[in-house]
Amino acid sequence: MFTILGLETSCDDTSAALVTSEYSILSNVISSQVQFHQKYGGVVPEIASRHHLQLLSPVIEEAIKEARLSFDDIDAVACTAGPGLVGSLLVGISAAKSISLAQNIPLIALNHIEGHIFANFLNKIAAPSARNDDFDFPFVCLVVSGGHTSLVYVEDFGKYELMGQTVDDAAGEAYDKVAKYLGLGYPGGPIVEKEALKGDPSSIKFSRPMMDSRDYNFSFSGIKTAVVYYIDKLKKETQPVRVPDICASFQQAIVDVLVTKTIKAAVAKQVKTIALAGGVASNAYLRQGFKLALNKTELNLVYPPSVLCTDNAAMIAAAAIYKYKNSDYADLSATVDANLVL
Numbered sequence: 001m002f003t004i005l006g007l008e009t010s011c012d013d014t015s016a017a018l019v020t021s022e023y024s025i026l027s028n029v030i031s032s033q034v035q036f037h038q039k040y041g042g043v044v045p046e047i048a049s050r051h052h053l054q055l056l057s058p059v060i061e062e063a064i065k066e067a068r069l070s071f072d073d074i075d076a077v078a079c080t081a082g083p084g085l086v087g088s089l090l091v092g093i094s095a096a097k098s099i100s101l102a103q104n105i106p107l108i109a110l111n112h113i114e115g116h117i118f119a120n121f122l123n124k125i126a127a128p129s130a131r132n133d134d135f136d137f138p139f140v141c142l143v144v145s146g147g148h149t150s151l152v153y154v155e156d157f158g159k160y161e162l163m164g165q166t167v168d169d170a171a172g173e174a175y176d177k178v179a180k181y182l183g184l185g186y187p188g189g190p191i192v193e194k195e196a197l198k199g200d201p202s203s204i205k206f207s208r209p210m211m212d213s214r215d216y217n218f219s220f221s222g223i224k225t226a227v228v229y230y231i232d233k234l235k236k237e238t239q240p241v242r243v244p245d246i247c248a249s250f251q252q253a254i255v256d257v258l259v260t261k262t263i264k265a266a267v268a269k270q271v272k273t274i275a276l277a278g279g280v281a282s283n284a285y286l287r288q289g290f291k292l293a294l295n296k297t298e299l300n301l302v303y304p305p306s307v308l309c310t311d312n313a314a315m316i317a318a319a320a321i322y323k324y325k326n327s328d329y330a331d332l333s334a335t336v337d338a339n340l341v342l
């Protein structure tokens with residue numbers, strides 16, 4: 001058995017975690033910077049990197065303490081090398097290199113998207129969700145977050161095929177922008193989901209761009225713009241803006257597109273399992289949408305618990321396990337890439 005220290009600093013969450021070779025989480029400390037970015041309605045890169053710098057050391061110490069371990073018990077250090085905000089990524093990789101050098105342990109550099117996918121492996125061991133006993137390769141993973149909306153065919157450890165992705169906004173980004181336009185706050189996803197509970201999802205017919213296109217790409221900028229035009233029109237006509245109905249109808253459009261395209265991809269690849277990952281995967285309406293659609297099929301659905309859907313370091317450590325087993329290490333010349341592809 002071995003233990004990996006994972007670090008995640010690609011956006012606005014500063015996180016450190018200790019995970020064993022059996023995908024067991026010993027600690028997963030996440031320090032959210034939301035309060036520092038909230039008043040700007042989104043993440044400010046310069047503020048994010050400055051806070052990572054201040055927060056990362058105490059977060060690492062806390063993670064080691066919570067796991068009841070010491071630095072000497074760590075067998076490898078893994079960090080996110082991209083995609084993400086370049087300044088934020090640099091803070092993480094610099095810390096990881098220092099630990100690797102000081103402790104004389106391997107450094108493992110990871111793709112953030114790969115981390116999101118591997119959150120499902122932690123789930124498998126730690127908190128199984130519905131019907132995930134059969135969870136194994138190959139599977140199709142919908143990675144849906146603030147920065148990404150991708151359909152990935154996961155054939156095996158390290159074997160990925162990017163089947164499709166958004167051609168404009170990510171789904172989480174659309175949630176955030178709609179919430180901002182409605183003056184609901186940041187991050188928008190959880191707030192829109194809450195508002196939607198009080199609304200009627202069939203009250204407004206927003207379009208579902210690219211839902212029936214032959215490829216596996218997505219487009220969410222059009223839905224967001226349709227919501228903005230709809231609100232503007234209501235205001236111009238001095239009609240009431242029914243926020244819950246707008247949120248519920250917007251969410252229904254997003255969920256319809258995500259569910260339809262993901263199932264299409266899973267059927268095309270003849271897999272048994274669909275996995276969800278990323279911040280938007282914590283949305284209960286999306287999970288329910290998948291469950292309803294999959295009811296009459298043989299496909300299984302797996303998703304991590306919410307805390308492992310949004311950015312965290314346990315998922316980074318989890319993705320590093322097979323790399324450690326394969327001695328797939330980075331050296332001290334490793335650098336970050338804001339647009340790193342899977």
Ligand code: KG4
Pocket residue numbers: 011144145146147148171172173175176187188189190193278279280281282283284309310311
């Ligand atoms: O994975 P994540 O923490 O960071 C990125 O890699 O982007 O995802 C953050 C995104 C934000 O856009 C946030 O609004 C969205 O995930 N999100 C949600 C929910 N919780 C977070 N979107 C919809 N419903 C939610 N419950």
Ligand code: ZN
Pocket residue numbers: 112116145278279310311
């Ligand atoms: Zn993420």
